[in-house]
Amino acid sequence: MARVQVVAFSKDRPGQLRELLRSLGACARGAALEVDVLFVASNAAIAERYAAVAAAGAAGLARLQLHREADFGEDLLGLLLGGKSDNDGSSSAAGAAEGPSPEFVMLCVDDLVFHTPFALGAAVAELRRPGSDVFGFQPRLSPCVFHCQTRRRACSPPAWDYRAAAEGYAFAWREGTLDWSYPWDLCGAVYRRADVAALVARMQDAHGPGALRNPNTLEEYGNRVLRRDEAGEGEGEGVRPRLLCPARPVACVVSVNRVQTEYKVPTCAAEVRFRLPRAGASGRFALAGDEAQDLEVLNELLCGAWRYDLERYRFRMYSSVHVGDVFLTATTGGPEPEIAAPAGWAAEMDTPDVATPPPPSPRVSVLMPARDCAGFVGAAIASLRAQSLEGFEVVVLVDALSQDGTAEALRASVDADPAFAARCRVEPYLDEDASAGRLGRMLNAGLALCRGEVVARADADDVNAPLRLAEQLRYLDEHPGVDAVGAAVAVVAGEAAARLGAAADLAGLAFRTRVYHTHPLLVPWSAAFGCPVAHPAVAYRRRAVQAAGGYRPVPCEDYDLWARLLFPEAPSAPPSAVANLPAVHVVHRKHGASVTAQQCGAGARDAAATAAAMDALLRRARALNKSGRLKAVLALEVPPAEAEKLRSGGDVPCASLDEATRLSKIVETLEKAMAVYLDGLGAAWPAEERHRAMQAINLDATNRLGVIAAVAASEFGAGGIALLTRWIGRQRRAKN
The missing domain is CATH 3.90.550.10 (Spore Coat Polysaccharide Biosynthesis Protein SpsA; Chain A)
Incomplete structure (x- = not known):
C-alpha cells in the first residue's frame, strides 16, 4: 500500500480540522495516511481543543501528529524534508514515522471536507507509473465544477481524458480557466515528494522567504513558478502537462468563515442545517452574522456532539469547489445533543413530513x-x-x-x-x-x-x-x-x-x-x-x-x-x-x-435532430419572451446543414465569410434564447444558481464563437479579421 504524507494547515479551527481528518480517514482508500498538522492557536482555549483533536485521533489514519507553528516556512520545510517540528505546544497521537519519508505528499486546508469514498491508491499509482504525464491529483475538482465561487465567475474546464486504472479524468491544466488552471493547490492535492521539494526550493529562489509566509503565499507563488516554467520563462524544466481529478465529486471546501488575512476571499453561509437521525428531528440555525463569533460557535459545536453530515454533502453535485452549506448531524455513539441555539444563533425546527406508505416494489x-x-x-x-x-x-x-x-x-x-x-x-x-x-x-x-x-x-x-x-x-x-x-x-x-x-x-x-x-x-x-x-x-x-x-x-x-x-x-x-x-x-x-x-x-439524421433541438429551444424562448426587441432575433430558423457544423466540439468548417457570419449569429441567438429560458424558470431555481449557469453558457458561447472567428480570420481576409476583432471585444467586455 502506498504511503502518503498529509500536511494539513489549520488556524483557529480545531473543529473543522477534526472533520477534515475524520472525513479523510473515512473516504481515502488504498493508501496509508501519515498526517502532520501545522496549526496556529490564538489563545489557550483553542490550543486545548487542538490537543483534544490530537488525542482523539481519527479512524483510517496511519499516524497523526500536530505541530504548533512558530515560523511557517521553517516548520513546513522541516516537515517536507523529513524533520518533525518540536515547537512548544505540539501534541501527538502517535510517534513520528520510522524509515524513509512517504513518496507522496497531500496538502490540505482545514475547511476542506471529503464526503465520498475515492481511490487514492489508484491516483498515486498513476503518479508512480513510468512515463506518466500527470503532475498531481486534485480531489477538489470533478466534471461538475463550472463556477469559481471565490471569483464569482464561470470557469472553463478543459477536455477530459478518462484514466480507467486511476478512476479519474486527466486534463491539461493550462487549457482551463480559474479553478481548472491551478497546478499547485492546497485543497487535498497529491504530488510526488520530489516535485514538492523542488518546487518549494524554486519558490524561495525566485521570491525569497516571503513565498513561505503562510499557506496562501505557498499556493500563490507555487502557481507563479509553475506557470513560468510551463511558459519557458522559469529556470525549471517544465511541469508535467496534466492533472488528475476524480470521476465524481468527492470533496468540497466549506467556505463559511475566513481566518487568513492575506486575501479577502468571500464567504458564503447564512445558516446551518442540522438533523438528528435517531430523534427524527431536523432544522436550521441562523448565523449571527459576526464572522468571529460564528467561527467560534461553529468550531465549538464541531468539537462537541456535532459533526459534518457527509451524506447530505455527497449528492449535492456542487457546481463550485467552495460551498456555503453547513450540514450537521449528531456524532455516532452517546446521546444526541439537545436542540438549543448556540449564543447569537437562532434555531428553527422543520415541520415533520406526514408519514407515507413505502413505494411499491420494484422501484x-x-x-x-x-x-x-x-x-x-x-x-x-x-x-x-x-x-x-x-x-x-x-x-x-x-x-x-x-x-x-x-x-x-x-x-x-x-x-x-x-x-x-x-x-x-x-x-x-x-x-x-x-x-x-x-x-x-x-x-x-x-x-x-x-x-x-x-x-x-x-x-x-x-x-x-x-x-x-x-x-x-x-x-x-x-x-x-x-x-x-x-x-x-x-x-x-x-x-x-x-x-x-x-x-x-x-x-x-x-x-x-x-x-x-x-x-x-x-x-x-x-x-x-x-x-x-x-x-x-x-x-x-x-x-x-x-x-x-x-x-x-x-x-x-x-x-x-x-x-x-x-x-x-x-x-x-x-x-x-x-x-x-x-x-x-x-x-x-x-x-x-x-x-x-x-x-x-449519423450524418443527415443527427443533423436534423440537432436542428430540431435548436428550433425547440428557440420556440420555447419565443413563447416566454417578454421583450419586444428580441422577438425578431428569436425568429431565427436553423437548417440541418448549419446545425451539423455547430454540433461538433472542435473546428467549425466554413465555406465562406457569409457562412461564418451566419454560424456566429446562430450561436449568439441561441445564447439569448438560453437567457430567456433560464429567466422563465423563475422560482424553480434560485437566482444565484441561474446566474452561475448563464455565466457558464456565456463562456461556452465565447469559446464557440472564437473557433468560428479563428477559422474566418485564417480563410477570408479582412472580413474574417473583422469577425475576430468583434470576438476579441466580446472577451474584453466579459473580463470587465
Missing part, C-alpha cells in the same frame, strides 16, 4: 431492447446481475427481426441465475414495420410493461458498472425536481468491443470517453449542440416520460425525447430538469449490428 425497472447481439448479451445480463442495488426488475424486448440467436443466448444468460430470472421479463417484439422509427415503437412497448417508478435504459450489448443503478436512484431521490439522470460512458469499438467482458474492465482496451454536462441548468444548452444524454446510461421517472408522450417513431428517438422534456411546446408546461453523473457508469459498444447503428446512424 426501478431496467428497459432493454435486444437485436442481433447474441455474442454480447451475456455480458450485459451479467453486469445487471452484479448491480449493488437490489430488488429491481428487468424488462427485455427481443426484436423478432434478430437473426443471430439473440433470444436463445439471452434466455441462457437469464436462466443461469434463478433468483434473477424471477424478476426478469423477456418478451418478443413482433412489429413487422422495419422503418427507421422501429426502436421508438419498441421502447414504448417495453415502457408499458415497466412497473418501476424509475426506468433505467440499458442496451443488450453494453456493460453496466456495479454502482450504476444505485447511484442514479440515489441521485433522483436526493433531487426530486430532476426527472432524468444520465452518466458518462466509455465507448469501445472494433477489436476492443469484441474483447470487452462483463466486468466493465477497460484495462488494455482502446476506448474514448463521453462526458456530458452534469448540471440541470446546463443540459438544455448542450442539447442545442448535440444529444445531451447517453441513452443507454439514463434513468428517468416513468411518469415524466409518459407525460411527454413517450418515445416517437423517429430516427433519433432519444434526442427527440430529451428535446421535448427540456423544451415543452406548451408555454404553461414546466420543462423537465435533466442531469448527468460525471462518472463512467456504462461501457458502450459500437458495432455495425447494434440497434442504434441500424436505426439512427
Whole structure:
C-alpha cells in the first residue's frame, strides 16, 4: 500500500480540522495516511481543543501528529524534508514515522471536507507509473465544477481524458480557466515528494522567504513558478502537462468563515442545517452574522456532539469547489445533543413530513431492447446481475427481426441465475414495420410493461458498472425536481468491443470517453449542440416520460425525447430538469449490428435532430419572451446543414465569410434564447444558481464563437479579421 504524507494547515479551527481528518480517514482508500498538522492557536482555549483533536485521533489514519507553528516556512520545510517540528505546544497521537519519508505528499486546508469514498491508491499509482504525464491529483475538482465561487465567475474546464486504472479524468491544466488552471493547490492535492521539494526550493529562489509566509503565499507563488516554467520563462524544466481529478465529486471546501488575512476571499453561509437521525428531528440555525463569533460557535459545536453530515454533502453535485452549506448531524455513539441555539444563533425546527406508505416494489425497472447481439448479451445480463442495488426488475424486448440467436443466448444468460430470472421479463417484439422509427415503437412497448417508478435504459450489448443503478436512484431521490439522470460512458469499438467482458474492465482496451454536462441548468444548452444524454446510461421517472408522450417513431428517438422534456411546446408546461453523473457508469459498444447503428446512424439524421433541438429551444424562448426587441432575433430558423457544423466540439468548417457570419449569429441567438429560458424558470431555481449557469453558457458561447472567428480570420481576409476583432471585444467586455 502506498504511503502518503498529509500536511494539513489549520488556524483557529480545531473543529473543522477534526472533520477534515475524520472525513479523510473515512473516504481515502488504498493508501496509508501519515498526517502532520501545522496549526496556529490564538489563545489557550483553542490550543486545548487542538490537543483534544490530537488525542482523539481519527479512524483510517496511519499516524497523526500536530505541530504548533512558530515560523511557517521553517516548520513546513522541516516537515517536507523529513524533520518533525518540536515547537512548544505540539501534541501527538502517535510517534513520528520510522524509515524513509512517504513518496507522496497531500496538502490540505482545514475547511476542506471529503464526503465520498475515492481511490487514492489508484491516483498515486498513476503518479508512480513510468512515463506518466500527470503532475498531481486534485480531489477538489470533478466534471461538475463550472463556477469559481471565490471569483464569482464561470470557469472553463478543459477536455477530459478518462484514466480507467486511476478512476479519474486527466486534463491539461493550462487549457482551463480559474479553478481548472491551478497546478499547485492546497485543497487535498497529491504530488510526488520530489516535485514538492523542488518546487518549494524554486519558490524561495525566485521570491525569497516571503513565498513561505503562510499557506496562501505557498499556493500563490507555487502557481507563479509553475506557470513560468510551463511558459519557458522559469529556470525549471517544465511541469508535467496534466492533472488528475476524480470521476465524481468527492470533496468540497466549506467556505463559511475566513481566518487568513492575506486575501479577502468571500464567504458564503447564512445558516446551518442540522438533523438528528435517531430523534427524527431536523432544522436550521441562523448565523449571527459576526464572522468571529460564528467561527467560534461553529468550531465549538464541531468539537462537541456535532459533526459534518457527509451524506447530505455527497449528492449535492456542487457546481463550485467552495460551498456555503453547513450540514450537521449528531456524532455516532452517546446521546444526541439537545436542540438549543448556540449564543447569537437562532434555531428553527422543520415541520415533520406526514408519514407515507413505502413505494411499491420494484422501484426501478431496467428497459432493454435486444437485436442481433447474441455474442454480447451475456455480458450485459451479467453486469445487471452484479448491480449493488437490489430488488429491481428487468424488462427485455427481443426484436423478432434478430437473426443471430439473440433470444436463445439471452434466455441462457437469464436462466443461469434463478433468483434473477424471477424478476426478469423477456418478451418478443413482433412489429413487422422495419422503418427507421422501429426502436421508438419498441421502447414504448417495453415502457408499458415497466412497473418501476424509475426506468433505467440499458442496451443488450453494453456493460453496466456495479454502482450504476444505485447511484442514479440515489441521485433522483436526493433531487426530486430532476426527472432524468444520465452518466458518462466509455465507448469501445472494433477489436476492443469484441474483447470487452462483463466486468466493465477497460484495462488494455482502446476506448474514448463521453462526458456530458452534469448540471440541470446546463443540459438544455448542450442539447442545442448535440444529444445531451447517453441513452443507454439514463434513468428517468416513468411518469415524466409518459407525460411527454413517450418515445416517437423517429430516427433519433432519444434526442427527440430529451428535446421535448427540456423544451415543452406548451408555454404553461414546466420543462423537465435533466442531469448527468460525471462518472463512467456504462461501457458502450459500437458495432455495425447494434440497434442504434441500424436505426439512427449519423450524418443527415443527427443533423436534423440537432436542428430540431435548436428550433425547440428557440420556440420555447419565443413563447416566454417578454421583450419586444428580441422577438425578431428569436425568429431565427436553423437548417440541418448549419446545425451539423455547430454540433461538433472542435473546428467549425466554413465555406465562406457569409457562412461564418451566419454560424456566429446562430450561436449568439441561441445564447439569448438560453437567457430567456433560464429567466422563465423563475422560482424553480434560485437566482444565484441561474446566474452561475448563464455565466457558464456565456463562456461556452465565447469559446464557440472564437473557433468560428479563428477559422474566418485564417480563410477570408479582412472580413474574417473583422469577425475576430468583434470576438476579441466580446472577451474584453466579459473580463470587465
